[in-house]
């Protein structure tokens with residue numbers, strides 16, 4: 344709820360649009376009740392064959408006549424009271440007469456109000472309305488048609504304005520979630536994984552937009568319509584209106600109960616949607632493994648199970664959402680039924696009281712009660728629509744509860760408040776007493792003290808799971824150390840601008856990551872200013888130019904999703920070309936030539952030997968050919984890191 348209020352506040356920042364939408368809502372509500380009120384003159388004139396001016400003049404004359412009659416009655420009652428007081432008559436008699444005088448006083452006041460209102464109205468009626476009854480009917484009918492048209496235009500404009508705000512908010516939220524996904528450190532990212540972010544960006548943001556639309560679109564218009572109609576009914580008889588609302592507390596209680604159930608279901612739906620995305624992405628991204636291990640039936644079952652689960656919860660949700668309709672309808676029909684029963688009784692018996700309770704000041708006329716019914720029917724329709732609004736409100740609450748904590752969670756990679764500049768190229772990378780743990784339990788790196796001079800070529804070796812990639816990830820600041828510091832020229836990485844650090848690094852990993860674009864795009868990625876010649880030169884260094892030239896579309900060949908149209912070795916070479924083009928002062932190669940054939944690898948190593956001059960190169964490798972390029976070896980084993988010159992290693996070997 345609290346988070347959803349934040350979303351509503353965010354939406355309220357676009358207040359001019361919302362204010363315009365609100366005006367449209369007020370217009371719609373006003374026209375809604377005006378249309379019903381317009382029934383009154385129609386009924387009045389069609390039933391009695393009078394023009395409205397005649398009806399009003401008659402009302403005035405009747406009120407005048409009543410005032411005169413009541414004044415006469417009052418006069419005689421006052422005289423009787425004076426006589427009784429002079430004769431010292433019984434106290435009870437005097438009290439009864441005084442009470443009658445008070446009632447007549449009240450009636451006379453009412454009649455004077457009616458009379459003065461009718462007198463005020465008469466010139467307006469004469470000026471604007473025809474004096475022929477049929478023409479009046481035509482005018483009113485035209486008013487109803489035109490105002491219905493205007494009402495729908497206002498509804499359309501209002502819906503578009505609210506939609507604009509809701510979609511704007513949903514887009515903002517999507518952008519923020521996407522930005523967050525790119526900002527978080529890897530561990531935080533992996534907590535949700537790409538499927539979690541995918542579900543949040545698509546489904547959850549939609550739910551939030553739905554909630555905002557429900558609140559600003561309907562939660563204002565519909566209650567306004569209800570208020571406008573109940574206000575009209577109140578004017579006719581407030582006592583009767585209250586009597587018709589006796590069911591409201593019960594319906595309110597039922598709606599609160601329903602609300603709780605639906606919110607719980609929306610939450611479950613959201614959790615299922617995340618696991619749904621998870622199953623889909625996992626199976627589709629690993630489709631080769633699924634097919635080669637003939638796991639299709641298993642994956643199909645998994646997908647059927649989770650969609651079945653979603654369907655079950657969806658059905659419960661539909662059940663409760665639909666249940667809201669009869670509940671709100673009970674209120675609507677209850678209001679109308681009470682008004683018909685009580686109203687009809689009052690009209691038929693020409694009474695003003697029921698069970699001793701005064702319902703109207705004077706007996707109701709047929710047109711009066713008809714308009715009263717109309718007003719209550721007019722109120723019951725928006726009451727029914729409230730159920731849809733409540734459903735939207737619930738999804739908004741649940742979505743906001745999921746979205747805002749994610750957006751509020753600070754990235755563990757805290758940006759430096761006052762980033763320190765360091766010269767380019769740097770002089771040294773140093774790890775000082777660095778320890779690191781992913782989960783806070785197992786220490787992956789223990790008290791690492793190692794330094795790499797600028798221009799040094801180091802090979803990182805060691806068994807699988809020893810911590811080699813972790814070490815490189817710390818140098819690239821994909822994580823911050825649990826203890827100790829990683830320093831560039833003596834400045835902790837945490838005090839450098841992250842972009843400054845990353846601009847100095849070019850990285851090639853074992854799992855090449857390519858975009859579903861052209862080869863040209865993929866090599867230039869991160870160096871948009873590079874010319875076609877520079878791209879080709881980089882491709883030549885990575886021994887990629889030859890195979891690229893053989894494609895009919897050359898550099899403009901599309902690589903397909905994740906580069907599936909290329910072989911593993913070709914992908915690695917494009918990755919290498921990208922890193923060469925970046926021309927960074929630190930080159931990180933994580934088993935970067937592992938999939939390249941021996942012949943090409945040798946050529947690449949020759950190119951690398953020329954390229955790596957005047958830059959720091961960090962290579963994770965098991966290959967002797969790559970080791971030959973290294974000046975020093977960093978051995979990482981069970982989290983313990985040692986460094987030695989490459990020559991000594993060769994001697995030992």
Ligand code: ADP
Pocket residue numbers: 530533781782787805806807808809810811812813814979
């Ligand atoms: P290497 O590169 O030497 O093969 P890594 O640095 O990738 O080893 O991993 C070192 C240890 O850290 C391994 O035991 C691995 O299970 C663990 N590890 C790696 N990445 C994560 C992660 N994101 N979350 C939790 N543990 C991890």
